[in-house]
Amino acid sequence: MCLHRLNATFTTPKTILKVLTSNISIGLGVTVVHVYVLLRCGLELIDNNVPMPCEPLYNTQKNFLLFVDVPNAILVILIACCYIVVIRRMRMTLQLGSETGNLSQLQIQQRRKSALQMRYNMITLTCIIVVTACSILPRTLYGLYVNFTHTINGEIVRATNNLLLLNPLVDPLIYLVRIKEVRRQFVRRCFKSNRTTPTTQPQLP
Numbered sequence: 001m002c003l004h005r006l007n008a009t010f011t012t013p014k015t016i017l018k019v020l021t022s023n024i025s026i027g028l029g030v031t032v033v034h035v036y037v038l039l040r041c042g043l044e045l046i047d048n049n050v051p052m053p054c055e056p057l058y059n060t061q062k063n064f065l066l067f068v069d070v071p072n073a074i075l076v077i078l079i080a081c082c083y084i085v086v087i088r089r090m091r092m093t094l095q096l097g098s099e100t101g102n103l104s105q106l107q108i109q110q111r112r113k114s115a116l117q118m119r120y121n122m123i124t125l126t127c128i129i130v131v132t133a134c135s136i137l138p139r140t141l142y143g144l145y146v147n148f149t150h151t152i153n154g155e156i157v158r159a160t161n162n163l164l165l166l167n168p169l170v171d172p173l174i175y176l177v178r179i180k181e182v183r184r185q186f187v188r189r190c191f192k193s194n195r196t197t198p199t200t201q202p203q204l205p
Helices: 002-008 015-020 023-046 056-060 062-097 105-149 154-163 166-178 180-190
Strands: none
Touching: 002 015, 002 062, 056 062, 056 105, 056 154, 062 105, 105 154, 105 166, 166 180
16 A cells, blocks of 8 residues: 555656556465465464463564564564655655746645645654554564563563554544545445435325
């Protein structure tokens, strides 16, 4: 999604970004992730030395940190960098659009409307970046801390695990509050009137 938004900031869409955001690439990415998780799950079921998933030691063990949390953190950082580039390009477009010389009143109004929409989108992207970072990074950082210091606090592990719920819980609210089309569809589907038009009864002579 972030690459699709990045590609939308270019006047001429980039071929590499079109390929990466195609249905085939998305399908391959989803397949690779699921195969990786299934293989890891199978290996952990065979290995008797792996702690139980509910134990604090499970999330802080080195194998879990290197093969799960660190890749997740790298993906979050890459997504954040992509969104930062999108915001920067939007700001550059906004600055170029602020020049109103030799423009008609209608064109000036259209540019101002476009500028307001761009600022609105920048705020939305910033909210998504902050929520994603606050959800994913704390567990990775604490896992690194545990592996370097060899001290673990079960309460902190549970707290960082609970923070993972922040992203799926808050993201829909961000889209609902910030995106008009999503909000309109939500209202239409949830508060759609069930009233039916009354049928007229034939009058007896």
